[in-house]
Amino acid sequence: MKLSKVVAASAAVLALTATATACGSDNKDDSGSSGGGKIKVGIKYDQPGLGLKQPDGSFSGFDVDVATYVAKELGYKPSQIDFVETKSADRENALARGDVKFIAATYSITDERKQKVDFAGPYLLAHQDLLVKADSKIAKGTDLNGKKLCSVTGSTSAQNVQKTIAPKANLRQYSGYSECIAGLQSGAVDAVTTDDSILAGFAAQDKYKGQFKLVGLKLSNENYGVGIKKGDSALEKKINAALTKMVSDGSWDAAVKKNFGPANYKNEQAPKIGAIVK
Structure with a gap:
């Protein structure tokens, strides 16, 4: 009788151990080494050429390519990546909450943001920069005086141009850049302003190829970084190593050409890790 109780108890312990092990394998979220885990990565869903969710549920863009390469170097296959939409206003919170492991979403490195997250x-x-029609005579900032300049509601880009370069520009603010681009195509506006990479991404779309051009004014410096949770120095080191490798093996140049090439985007050379251009 006593032997039966011992055997039964041993069987129960083994069953509990197996269950705990199985549950543990489902919770893995920060290492692809076992081949079955997932990683959540923050991107934009609405920026052609950078981060765009396609109608079929797939994703495309330079930020997507960077994120996919980094995830691969961390040990994840493309099928193990869950892309999560992270809007600009929620990026810091998404990292703090642990909603995503890292963010690649036109995330400019600034001193203010570095107080909350690491890059x-x-x-x-x-x-x-400015995006104009291919036959536009706008070649410098002052040419915008008397012209209709578009950016999104709440953006400081167009306001900065109006205040510092072309005070007589007529500012039009739409809810999204896609509306600005449509307005540029129809002639409702004469120019659209935001980061040149974002403008190039829109201009590179099949439906707009050959219709627009970037003026090339370089009105600001936007250093795009990969956002990570504050204090995660180990992950920062791994991602920096991945970005360095992406440049050295030619994948970075290939991604730039694929995503921005049709817009004749004159991109800067790949920046060195930690080299912030003010």
Whole structure:
């Protein structure tokens, strides 16, 4: 009788151990080494050429390519990546809550943001610029005086141009850049302003190819970094190593050409890790 109780107890312990092990394997979220885990990565869903969710549920863009490469170097296959939409206003909170492991979403490195999150990179140096029609005579900022300039509601880009370069520009603010681009195509506005990488991404879409051009004003420096949770120095080191490898093996140049090439985007060379251009 006593032997039966011992055997039964041993069987129960083994069953509990097996159950705990199985549950543990489902919770893995920060290492792809076992081949079955997932990683959540923050991107934009609405920026062609950078981060765009396609109608079929797939994703495309330079930020997506950077994120996929980094995830691969961390041990994840593309099928193990869950792309999560992270809007600009929620990026810091998404990292703090642990909603995503890292963010690649036109995330400019600034002193203010560095108080809340850490950054790997930068991996792209962008500039505020103007997008105009291919036959436009607008060649410098002052040419915007008397012209209709578009940006999104709440953006400081167009306001900065109006205040510092072309005080007589007529500012039009729409809810999204896609509306600004449509307005540029129809003639409702004469120019659109934001980061040149974002403008190039829109201009590179099949439906707009050959219709627009970037003026090339370089009105600001936007150092795009990979956002990570504050204090995660180990992950920062790994991502920096991945970005360095992406540049050295030619994958970075290939991604730039694929996503921005049709817009004749004159991109800066890949920035060095930690080299912030003010």
